[in-house]
Amino acid sequence: MKGISNLTFILFIFLSITSTAQDANYANLLQNIDSREKTSLNGKWDMIVDPLENGFYNHRLQEYDKGYFRNAKMQSPSDLIEYDFDTSLQLDVPGDWNTQMDKLYYYEGTVWYKKDFDYTPTSNELTYLYFEAVNYEAIVYLNGEKIGKHVGGYTPFQFDVTDKLVDGNNFVVVKVDNKRKKENVPTVNQDWWNYGGITRSVHLISVPKTHISDYYVQLEKGETGKIKGWVAVENATNGDEVSIKIPELKKTIKTKLNDGKASFLINAKPSLWSPTSPKLYEVVIKTKTDEVVDNIGFRTVTTDGSKILVNGKETFLKGISIHEEAAFKTGRVISVEECKVLLNWAKELGCNFLRLAHYPHSEAMVKEAEKMGFLIWSEIPVYWTIQFENEDTYANAENQLTEMISRDKNRASVVLWSMANETPESEPRLSFISNLAEKARSLDNSRLITAALDTQGKGDDGNLIEDPLGKVVDVIGINNYCGWYYGDVDSCSSIKWASAYNKPMIMSEIGGGALYGKHGDKNERWTEEYQDALFKSNIEMMENIEFMAGLSPWILMDFRSSRRPLRRIQDDFNRKGLISEQGMKKKAFYTLQEYYLDMDKK
Structure with a gap:
């Protein structure tokens, strides 16, 4: 096998853990922070845009000991200090910088954040600085001292700052860098917006020493x-x-x-x-x-052949995929209210299942979905062409997986841990994802393992599911875009499916784009009529798949994507949503809703 061996992975991870003591504490992340005494650090943060990273490196590209993290002030008129947080612009935290400032709309690079706060120490207590998420790499400084870093844009991390806080005024500085890199998870190529910033809430959390x-x-x-x-x-x-x-x-x-x-x-x-x-x-x-x-x-959640059983009862997953993007204003979801808008639309659609794509969504989203009775597919952003032979990439993916499971392992709504989306078949990829699945089962064996496979028109008479990853997962996800990326709309209904595995299959993505309010013939792409006809034809196809246990069409709402530049149609939005970013429902919304309502009548 050309992929990385289990032994190599274990050795590498051991060395990584023992050599990165200043990195965020993954193993002992505080559980259920809503039950804790918290001081919010949300609000306005001072910021400096730093595309050349002058606040981090000197002119020899060496880490600079007098960087922006020191928050230095002039002591005399002759002092040379070429930055000043106190006179800088500000950004809201939580939030992304792309939608807060026009000049940062496409920006990928470093932005420095600074927040002043008062603190009064309490005896026999520990205090943690807790970030719900920062995209993508965060280096954190407290009162001018580096306290650690975290890599990964969608999972929480914390630092014990008990001995670093002072009585009275303190300041925290965060170097946030959202540059895409080939070795990252996700990699450089992704079909959603690379929102930069401190995108979820920040807290000081006090707990007893024991x-x-x-x-x-x-x-x-x-x-x-x-x-x-x-x-x-x-x-x-x-x-x-x-x-x-x-x-x-x-x-x-x-x-x-x-x-x-x-x-x-x-x-x-x-x-x-x-x-x-x-x-x-x-x-x-x-x-x-x-x-x-x-x-x-x-x-309980189990499988029986091609069926998914919830509490021992066969349950068909009537779902929809969702990106963590807010309706109306767009940009990152930052509040419980914004979560509820999306969840209520999914409930109106008739769903009992959500695919939270393509990364761990906020804890608030998961908890609100649980209260409303949604089954959840939660995944890490091992997406498209990850560097499957890169040990650092694997370690990064496993850390994100560990953090996702650590945070949400007590949520009954989460029934599927997803390892990947649309990854190309190869031996290194099979080894990489198999190791992730093994890790997930070691952390939590009470849920099912899945991955969304990429099966697009592989046969003249139909599609055969035979990806070797099918042996690894408990439930097979299939992304299939008949009528959009291959075939014409009318051909979809006649496609036959077969599987080499006696396992449940979820049609994790089907769909096509439409601009809300654009009407025309059903064969005219980008019209609501085209998207609606595509859904009707795909529904006919899916009704004939005996081993299909659920579906989560792509996607609930239009979302920003820099891969989608077509002016007057896309305008930097993926238009496959059943609802526009301004909350307007397209014709296909009602077609899928009717399909789900008919299921309930049977």
Whole structure:
């Protein structure tokens, strides 16, 4: 095999972990920050655009010890300081810079952010500086000292800053760099906007010195009458007690810590979370110094041949794909209200399933979707032609996977972890994604593994699913654009499908573009009539696929993409949405809605 071996991966990851002590702490990321005492650092941040990275390197391209991170001030009239955060422009955090300033619309590079804040220390507490997401590389400084960095644009990270904060005024500086690179995840080529900035919220989170850092509370695999899990406590002593209480079930269990972790098993028969009854239970985890409260649902998800079973019952996934892009204003989703706009449209469409593409969406999006009863496909941005033989690229992808699972492992709504989207077949790719799948199962074996494969018109009489990655995943995703990237619209309904695997298949993408309000003949591309005819023909095709267990057409709403420059039609938007970016529903929205409503009547 030309791909990287398991042994090589293990050795490389071990060396990476031991040699990057200043990088963000992946292993002990605080769970459920909504249950914590938080101080928001959101709002206006001072900013400096730095395309040449003069604030980071000297003229010899060496890291500069007097860079912008020092936030230096003139002490005398003769001082030479060529920057000043206090007189600079400002950006809103959370938010992307592309839609806040016209001159940064296409900008990819470094922007420095600075925020002043007051802090009063509390004895016997630790304080973490917590970022929900920064795109893409963040180097973080506190009071002029580098405290670490993080790579990856869609997952949270934190730093223990207890000993670096001072009583009174403090300042944090973040060097944010969203330049695309071939070795990154995603790579240089992507079909969504590369929004730069501190795109999600920033917090100071205070916890007791001995605190609950992480936990896992779910049904025991294969059981509906046993709740199993573990609790991790930082700075604990062996033998310390942990209690897990589920008041509504009248269950409390106490267990002991060993090497900072305590396992438990509760005999209970909870009402199961489902799309039609998204039941959540209050779970209270407590030690002698700390308490965390979460709302957790319990459900099972398995497969039986080509069927997906939720709580043992065959469930067809009536879905839609969603990008984390806000309606009306466009740009990154930054609030719960903006999440709800998208989720309510999906509910109106008749969905019970969401593919959150092509990266981990915000914790708020996942939690709100869970409350509304949506099953979720969550994925990392291993997208198109990643550098599958690059060890650094793999380590990056695995870190993002680990962070995604760490944050969302207690959310009953998440039923699918996706490893990749539309990757070309090769031995290195198979090895790369197989290792990711193995890692995901080691972190969480209660969910299904999937990936969206690229199958486009492979046979004269139909499409055969035989990608070797089909052996690795539990559920096969298929992206297929009949009527748009191949074939004419009328040909789609007659396409036959076959699979080399006795596994469920989700049609993870079908669709085509239309400009809202543009009308014409059904054979005229970009019209609503063309998109509608395409959906009708593809629906006829899918009705004849016996092993199809769900679908998530592309996509709920038009979204920005620099790959889409066609003026007067695309205008930097991918127009495959069923709804325009201004919230106007296209004809195909109602066609898919009718298809889903008809399913409910059967």
